[in-house]
Amino acid sequence: MSDVLLELNDLHVTFSTRRGLVEAVCGVTLSLDKGETLGLVGESGSGKSVTGFAITGLLDAAGQITAGNIRFRGQDITRVSSADLRNLHGAAMAMIFQNPRAALNPIRAVGEQIADAILAHKRMSRVEARAKALGLLRAVQIREPEKRMAAYPHELSGGMCQRVMIAMAISCDPALLIADEPTTGLDVTTQKIVMDLLAGIAAERGMATILITHDLGLAARYCRRIVVMERGRLVEEAEPKTLFQAPRHPYTKRLVAASPTASSGIADLVTEEERGRCVPIKVAPRPMPPPGTPPLLEVQKLAKRFDQGGAAVADFSMMIRAGESVGLVGESGSGKSTTSRMICRLIDPSEGEISFEGQSIGHILARDFHRSPFRKDIQIVFQDPNDSLNPRFTAFDCIAHPLLRLGGLRAGDALRKRVEECAERVGLAVELLTRFPHQLSGGQKARVGIARAIACQPRLLVLDEPTAALDVSVQAVVLQLLDRLRRENDLAFLFVSHDLNVVRMMCDRTIVLRNGRIVEQGESRALFDNPQTAYTRELVEAVPHIEAGLALIRRSQG
Amino acid sequence: MTSATLRHAGWILRGNPLTGVAAAGVFLLTFIAIFGPWIVPYDPIVSNVSQALLAPSAAHIAGTDQLGRDVFSRLIVAARLDLAIAVSAVGISFAVGAVIGAICGYAGGRLDRGVGRFVDVLMAFPLFVLAMAMVAALGNRVENIVIATAIINLPFYIRFARAEVNIRRNLGWVEAARACGDSHISVVLRFLLPNVLPAMAVQMSLNLGWAILNAAGLSFIGLGVKPPTPEWGIMVAEGARFISTGKWWLIAFPGLALMLAVLFFNLLGDGVRDILDPRMRT
Numbered sequence: 083m084s085d086v087l088l089e090l091n092d093l094h095v096t097f098s099t100r101r102g103l104v105e106a107v108c109g110v111t112l113s114l115d116k117g118e119t120l121g122l123v124g125e126s127g128s129g130k131s132v133t134g135f136a137i138t139g140l141l142d143a144a145g146q147i148t149a150g151n152i153r154f155r156g157q158d159i160t161r162v163s164s165a166d167l168r169n170l171h172g173a174a175m176a177m178i179f180q181n182p183r184a185a186l187n188p189i190r191a192v193g194e195q196i197a198d199a200i201l202a203h204k205r206m207s208r209v210e211a212r213a214k215a216l217g218l219l220r221a222v223q224i225r226e227p228e229k230r231m232a233a234y235p236h237e238l239s240g241g242m243c244q245r246v247m248i249a250m251a252i253s254c255d256p257a258l259l260i261a262d263e264p265t266t267g268l269d270v271t272t273q274k275i276v277m278d279l280l281a282g283i284a285a286e287r288g289m290a291t292i293l294i295t296h297d298l299g300l301a302a303r304y305c306r307r308i309v310v311m312e313r314g315r316l317v318e319e320a321e322p323k324t325l326f327q328a329p330r331h332p333y334t335k336r337l338v339a340a341s342p343t344a345s346s347g348i349a350d351l352v353t354e355e356e357r358g359r360c361v362p363i364k365v366a367p368r369p370m371p372p373p374g375t376p377p378l379l380e381v382q383k384l385a386k387r388f389d390q391g392g393a394a395v396a397d398f399s400m401m402i403r404a405g406e407s408v409g410l411v412g413e414s415g416s417g418k419s420t421t422s423r424m425i426c427r428l429i430d431p432s433e434g435e436i437s438f439e440g441q442s443i444g445h446i447l448a449r450d451f452h453r454s455p456f457r458k459d460i461q462i463v464f465q466d467p468n469d470s471l472n473p474r475f476t477a478f479d480c481i482a483h484p485l486l487r488l489g490g491l492r493a494g495d496a497l498r499k500r501v502e503e504c505a506e507r508v509g510l511a512v513e514l515l516t517r518f519p520h521q522l523s524g525g526q527k528a529r530v531g532i533a534r535a536i537a538c539q540p541r542l543l544v545l546d547e548p549t550a551a552l553d554v555s556v557q558a559v560v561l562q563l564l565d566r567l568r569r570e571n572d573l574a575f576l577f578v579s580h581d582l583n584v585v586r587m588m589c590d591r592t593i594v595l596r597n598g599r600i601v602e603q604g605e606s607r608a609l610f611d612n613p614q615t616a617y618t619r620e621l622v623e624a625v626p627h628i629e630a631g632l633a634l635i636r637r638s639q640g
Numbered sequence: 641m642t643s644a645t646l647r648h649a650g651w652i653l654r655g656n657p658l659t660g661v662a663a664a665g666v667f668l669l670t671f672i673a674i675f676g677p678w679i680v681p682y683d684p685i686v687s688n689v690s691q692a693l694l695a696p697s698a699a700h701i702a703g704t705d706q707l708g709r710d711v712f713s714r715l716i717v718a719a720r721l722d723l724a725i726a727v728s729a730v731g732i733s734f735a736v737g738a739v740i741g742a743i744c745g746y747a748g749g750r751l752d753r754g755v756g757r758f759v760d761v762l763m764a765f766p767l768f769v770l771a772m773a774m775v776a777a778l779g780n781r782v783e784n785i786v787i788a789t790a791i792i793n794l795p796f797y798i799r800f801a802r803a804e805v806n807i808r809r810n811l812g813w814v815e816a817a818r819a820c821g822d823s824h825i826s827v828v829l830r831f832l833l834p835n836v837l838p839a840m841a842v843q844m845s846l847n848l849g850w851a852i853l854n855a856a857g858l859s860f861i862g863l864g865v866k867p868p869t870p871e872w873g874i875m876v877a878e879g880a881r882f883i884s885t886g887k888w889w890l891i892a893f894p895g896l897a898l899m900l901a902v903l904f905f906n907l908l909g910d911g912v913r914d915i916l917d918p919r920m921r922t
Contacts, residue, residue, distance in 0.1 A: 465812065469813060
């Protein structure tokens with residue numbers, strides 16, 4: 083008896099869209115042994131999720147398997163009856179999704195939902211199913227499982243919800259588990275806990291796992307074998323170590339280079355050939371400001387309390403000198419977004435003082451700040467490029483907007499020239515300016531957002547997770563762009579992020595925030611290499627970068 | 641209208657031909673409303689008792705009424721009044737409701753709760769009865785039908801605009817607009833309102849049909865438009881007296897006109913949304 087559990091042979095999946103047929107997966111061949119863990123890595127649009135959906139039979143109506151086959155335990159599951167398929171899916175193979183909260187039914191207690199999943203495939207009484215559900219909650223290490231049985235999804239954290247999803251997925255002891263970006267959107271520390279749990283359960287029960295992810299570091303840490311997909315094709319298949327140390331395919335090379343590691347700098351993010359194309363910029367070192375110059379931004383004892391609940395931010399003090407880049411790091415709910423918005427003067431602090439170039443701006447109400455002369459000096463780049471552009475504005479309108487409002491320009495040739503100049507500076511082709519946001523790619527939208535923020539030549543740019551929604555290769559380019567802009571224009575950055583590798587590269591100093599309070603701050607490199615507090619250490623250790631993955635493998639082999 | 645917009649509209653119409661039928665119907669109604677008085681074969685007001693209550697024939701394709709007036713001519717001329725009442729009523733409730741709703745949805749807090757409760761109170765009344773009461777109190781005039789219809793439609797627009805703005809108020813581009821130097825009120829009027837228009841256009845289209853019915857209903861019970869002015873509701877009311885004697889054309893044709901007008905506006909609704917939503921374009 084062979085050990086092969088799943089085999090894809092020359093799989094083609096085609097979607098019928100308004101622009102005709104689009105082939106999302108074109109000829110993927112791979113096999114998976116029993117109990118093996120396979121990483122399926124690629125960027126958005128690479129067809130990795132579609133491959134997962136095709137295996138579990140969850141393709142939506144527009145998608146069709148047009149050629150090739152999928153063999154599960156030797157049986158071609160693209161040609162079996164739908165009744166057989168239903169038994170297969172859920173029982174023999176299960177899937178967990180990216181957004182666990184959206185995948186759970188919000189009006190049913192989680193215990194009942196797990197019991198439902200069991201009853202859909204097994205004959206037993208509801209009482210037995212509930213007992214089994216309780217056992218599963220215990221298996222996914224949820225504390226006080228008896229109490230959590232009756233909890234609704236909104237009462238649980240994201241990590242908890244993902245554990246419930248895992249409990250549901252393993253409820254019928256599947257032979258294959260497909261995890262589609264299981265930890266995207268979770269904090270690094272939660273990500274580590276959930277992934278460790280998933281790996282432990284898979285090993286314990288002999289389940290084969292396909293981990294679909296965009297994060298090479300994550301795949302390296304948890305998978306024995308990685309396949310890389312690009313535009314519907316499999317470009318490379320290797321063990322993590324080989325893949326990272328000697329990538330063969332140019333796409334893999336680019337991807338490996340673009341994934342930030344603990345030691346990489348901004349310049350390392352693109353491959354040698356690409357670097358050749360950019361002209362290196364020479365910037366004269368900044369002259370020391372005359373003594374007595376006030377710092378660009380000074381924040382003292384800033385606090386924000388919301389009507390309901392406690393303080394979101396408390397006792398937050400910091401300062402940024404002109405041209406300096408400061409990172410603000412923390413998990414979701416740590417108050418980093420609230421802080422950045424107070425500094426941007428989009429919301430009012432409850433107490434504390436903010437001064438910009440020695441002048442107090444904290445007392446100006448956020449609703450009047452648009453009239454302040456400092457409005458154009460403090461600009462912000464938002465997290466998700468998809469929702470940071472007005473859907474009814476073209477790229478041109480988006481960039482022109484601050485120029486009209488704050489730059490004192492009128493519609494006309496001067497405005498057109500200035501907008502085109504901004505577009506050029508962020509590397510956005512001028513012919514794209516007439517497009518609407520939905521006609522632009524994620525990277526292009528990010529560029530429009532950055533062009534808009536720098537249009538009025540601000541002194542301080544607040545970057546709120548500017549690359550969190552972007553693919554790694556796009557992130558690499560955007561980070562380089564930001565770094566260049568900073569040095570060219572003597573811009574100061576407040577870089578808000580949960581990605582420690584990115585912050586380490588981008589920022590001179592870093593502030594670690596937890597529950598609205600500063601835990602630790604200092605020079606970035608020193609802070610990350612030698613964290614002083616337990617919390618920072620925990621954060622640093624949870625980051626799945628490639629070396630850590632390799633170290634793990636070495637440890638398990640040695 | 642750029643050629644891209646037209647191409648997009650063409651694509652939507654191919655996918656949903658009913659939208660085309662509805663658009664043609666609404667276009668026809670508008671044409672009749674504008675040019676009606678010049679294209680009718682007979683005078684809609686002057687009575688001619690010798691020709692009273694004639695069944696449909698080649699000379700009078702929809703028959704004549706109890707005063708010998710041509711029903712077809714009256715139907716055509718009535719379109720202007722009915723459409724005018726519906727369009728201005730819906731226009732007023734849209735303009736007022738969208739602004740109030742958008743401000744509430746954006747500001748939240750006490751203002752939002754206050755307006756919300758007021759809307760609840762308004763909606764707790766049977767709306768048609770409320771309209772009757774208003775017309776009765778304000779006086780039996782066409783303007784008052786418009787005002788009454790506008791007021792009873794207002795809650796829907798307020799709620800709709802409020803909900804649509806509320807889900808967008810925390811999006812990045814709203815904050816970005818403020819960082820670019822827009823005041824709160826400018827964000828609401830220049831950023832949020834244009835973005836909720838497509839959804840509201842659907843509501844307006846559906847509402848127009850309903851407003852026509854409402855105006856006709858008020859006239860039917862003797863409020864608002866007075867005879868001998870041609871109006872579909874009055875025509876049905878007057879024709880109802882003769883239904884027992886088999887003079888079916890007196891109410892069948894105005895009823896049909898009402899039904900078709902409402903149907904066309906409702907069918908148009910979905911098509912309008914698809915055409916106006918920039919995200920549907922590629």
